Amino acid sequence: MNRLNLSGGLVRQSLVGLKVLIVMTVLLGVAYPAAVWGVSQVAFHDRANGQIVTVDGKDVGSRLIGQDFAVRDDALFHGRPSAADYDGLASAPSNLGPSNPALLKAIAERQATIAKVEGVDVASIPADAVTASGSGLDPYISPEYAALQVPRVAKATGMDIAAVRALVADHTDGRQLGFLGEPKVNVLELNLALADR
Structure with a gap:
């Protein structure tokens, strides 16, 4: 029982x-x-849908994910380098420390390339131009890096340099809530505005 x-x-x-x-x-x-x-x-x-940017009914990118606007095209603003080669599935930092020889070599190579392409001294190149972000897919650059590229873009597009500076100013976002983070420029949106001109 x-x-x-x-x-x-x-x-x-x-x-x-x-x-x-x-x-x-x-x-x-x-x-x-x-x-x-x-x-x-x-x-x-x-x-909720990734802030997809659509032009003429075609998806051209996301406001949240950096794209490879490579140093090859002088008529476009270039974004930050990517440790993930702009692959959203491989999003990650390089995990190389600040004294790692591979990172130092990559930074020196990027500085030399940018100095040549932009016609500036290496000392005037901002850090975000030569270092990848933590995600490897940062869609933003600093206003300083955008300003550095203005003369090249103006020359390549035939636009007045003041008009290109105005586009950069129009696409510069300030600090969040007025005090968080740093001012930034969304490269995709800036290049799309440039293409509309």
């Missing part, structure tokens, strides 16, 4: 546990994610 009660109690408890597992899986694994997704689509549609 005792053995039957114990066996029956174990089966009943197992069924209760299984029911709780099923209910919690449906609530937390299906209903809650669906509710969060639904709210995000209604309240924050652009942000």
Whole structure:
């Protein structure tokens, strides 16, 4: 008799546990994610979908992910280097320390290339021009790096240098809440504005 009660109690408890597992899986694994997704689509549609930039019905990039506007095209502003070779699936820093010979060599090579392309002294090149961000996909550059590129872009596009400076100023975002972070320029948006001219 005792053995039957114990066996029956174990089966009943197992069924209760299984029911709780099923209910919690449906609530937390299906209903809650669906509710969060639904709210995000209604309240924050652009942000929830990666802030995709579309031109003439074609997706050209994301405001959040840097692209390879390589040093090869003089008519475009160039972004930060990428430790992930601009691959969103491999987003990561190089993990090289500030005294690592490989990092120092890469920085020196980037400085030499930028100094040659922009026609400036190495000392005037800002750090974000030669170092990758923590994600390796930073879509922003500093206003200083953008200003450094203005003469080259103006010459390559045939635009007045003042007009290119005005475009940079129009696409420079200030500090968040007026005091957090640093001013920044979204390279994709700046290049798209340049292309519209």
